[in-house]
Amino acid sequence: MIGRLTVDTTDPVPPYEQIRRQLADLIRHGVLTPGTRLPPLRQLASDLGLAAGTVARAYRELESAALVTSRRGGGTRVAEAPASSTPAERDELLAISAAGYVAAARRLGADDDTLLAAVRRAARAEPG
Amino acid sequence: MVTPLLDPTDAVGRTARRVLAGRVGGLVLGLAAGATLASGPSSWLGLGLALAAPAFASCLLAGVLVGELLAVGPRPAVRTAALEVRRVRSYLPPVMTRVVAGALVALDVGLVLAVLAGSADDQGRPGRALTLSCGDVSAWVSPWPGLFYALPIAVVVHAALALAAVALRRLVRRPRPGSHPDDRGADDRVRAASARAVTAAVGVLVAAPLAGTTLIASGRLLSLAGQPCAPVWLPVTGWASAAVAAVATVLTGVFVATLVVPRGGRR
Numbered sequence: 001m002i003g004r005l006t007v008d009t010t011d012p013v014p015p016y017e018q019i020r021r022q023l024a025d026l027i028r029h030g031v032l033t034p035g036t037r038l039p040p041l042r043q044l045a046s047d048l049g050l051a052a053g054t055v056a057r058a059y060r061e062l063e064s065a066a067l068v069t070s071r072r073g074g075g076t077r078v079a080e081a082p083a084s085s086t087p088a089e090r091d092e093l094l095a096i097s098a099a100g101y102v103a104a105a106r107r108l109g110a111d112d113d114t115l116l117a118a119v120r121r122a123a124r125a126e127p128g
Numbered sequence: 129m130v131t132p133l134l135d136p137t138d139a140v141g142r143t144a145r146r147v148l149a150g151r152v153g154g155l156v157l158g159l160a161a162g163a164t165l166a167s168g169p170s171s172w173l174g175l176g177l178a179l180a181a182p183a184f185a186s187c188l189l190a191g192v193l194v195g196e197l198l199a200v201g202p203r204p205a206v207r208t209a210a211l212e213v214r215r216v217r218s219y220l221p222p223v224m225t226r227v228v229a230g231a232l233v234a235l236d237v238g239l240v241l242a243v244l245a246g247s248a249d250d251q252g253r254p255g256r257a258l259t260l261s262c263g264d265v266s267a268w269v270s271p272w273p274g275l276f277y278a279l280p281i282a283v284v285v286h287a288a289l290a291l292a293a294v295a296l297r298r299l300v301r302r303p304r305p306g307s308h309p310d311d312r313g314a315d316d317r318v319r320a321a322s323a324r325a326v327t328a329a330v331g332v333l334v335a336a337p338l339a340g341t342t343l344i345a346s347g348r349l350l351s352l353a354g355q356p357c358a359p360v361w362l363p364v365t366g367w368a369s370a371a372v373a374a375v376a377t378v379l380t381g382v383f384v385a386t387l388v389v390p391r392g393g394r395r
Contacts, residue, residue: 002210002211002212003210003211004208004209004210004211005208005209005211006206006207006208007206007207007208007209008205008206008207009205009206009207010205010206026211032211037213038211038213039209039210039211039212039213039214040213042301043213043214043300043301044209046301046302046303047207047209047210047303047304048207048208048209048303049203049207049303075213
């Protein structure tokens with residue numbers, strides 16, 4: 001299965017940060033395994049309708065966090081031994097993701113019951 | 129407010145239609161350009177005919193590029209991208225690409241050899257004649273595909289190759305239409321059809337001038353082969369050129385048929 005990235009241009013979180021977070025999550029949770037090549041900068045930027053510099057910044061920050069390695073001509077790949085997430089880190093990532101979802105749901109005018117019902121439906125559609 | 133995602137079916141269909149429209153537009157424009165050049169005045173000394181096929185192919189490549197540039201529809205506020213690495217070679221038809229690469233090498237080698245062998249004609253036009261000197265006596269034949277023809281052919285062919293490279297890069301990098309994972313297959317078929325059209329257009333770009341130059345060269349070489357002091361390699365080279373011309377002519381027909389009768393994206 002091919003992983004997917006989603007960028008919401010109306011989200012106050014900058015697009016590079018949205019990309020960085022999602023890729024970091026996919027790497028830390030093993031969806032993207034070591035050695036997996038990430039899409040070329042310009043291809044991903046074109047697919048998301050963003051400037052190449054936006055994606056480049058996300059990749060640079062992932063490289064600084066030792067999650068990916070970049071090599072001229074070899075593209076950007078998931079690092080061989082990415083730091084595995086601890087339960088506390090996973091909780092933190094979950095909290096960040098939940099906050100992002102709640103913010104998006106509030107912008108759509110959803111109240112607590114509606115947004116929780118949507119989460120339950122999504123969880124049923126993709127059981128753990 | 130979040131803009132709803134576009135209907136994926138419409139997005140893929142719209143992309144396919146725009147890509148095809150660009151290709152057909154390039155084909156029509158190319159036919160017109162080729163016909164205009166081929167029917168150029170005699171004062172062009174056949175240069176228009178020599179450049180007709182490259183001009184046709186260049187217009188078609190431009191059409192493919194325009195189609196791929198127009199393929200991108202309006203972008204929704206929420207955008208998705210698959211974490212995939214798309215490569216040009218994933219879309220190119222492998223056998224046809226190798227044949228075209230071989231024809232390109234043959235054309236470049238042939239043009240260089242023709243330039244080296246050519247001499248000025250009676251009007252002083254460089255490389256438009258082939259001269260065989262036998263001591264004090266010399267025989268010459270013209271036209272010869274030397275510098276006079278080879279330089280414009282090489283310039284147009286290599287400029288169009290650069291255009292083909294841009295078109296291929298664009299067709300790989302353009303965003304995927306729609307957001308549903310199931311659309312990848314349909315979109316890949318649209319890209320493969322474009323890559324096939326680019327390959328066939330480059331095939332015409334290369335094979336047609338190769339056929340023309342080797343056909344002219346074989347005629348001139350064989351006509352000089354009758355001279356008393358003609359070296360043994362002269363008729364051999366003449367017949368070899370004729371063989372290359374025959375193969376290149378068949379290839380040109382195959383590439384034109386590929387362009388005119390598309391296979392709907394199958395490879």
